Amino acid sequence: MYDGRDMTELSMMPKSEWSDKELSYFHHGLQQMTPYLNSEGVTIHREIIEEIEARGGLQQENVVAEHGSDPSFDYLDKGF
Numbered sequence: 001m002y003d004g005r006d007m008t009e010l011s012m013m014p015k016s017e018w019s020d021k022e023l024s025y026f027h028h029g030l031q032q033m034t035p036y037l038n039s040e041g042v043t044i045h046r047e048i049i050e051e052i053e054a055r056g057g058l059q060q061e062n063v064v065a066e067h068g069s070d071p072s073f074d075y076l077d078k079g080f
Contacts, residue, residue: 015051023048024058
């Protein structure tokens, strides 16, 4: 189960201050809901992706499966 800060707290701080775990968790969640996001949600998701890319991707050891499936974030290391 995810035990980090919630989106309410994170939304009040720059993405550069988010942990890799927070970025990966919310990226995965927003990615799953992409077809249903409004323009604000799309903007938040884009900012998360941009921060991940600015960090050079996520290192596999920092990515933690939260809900029984093990999402692969290797594509983030390749700049996709």
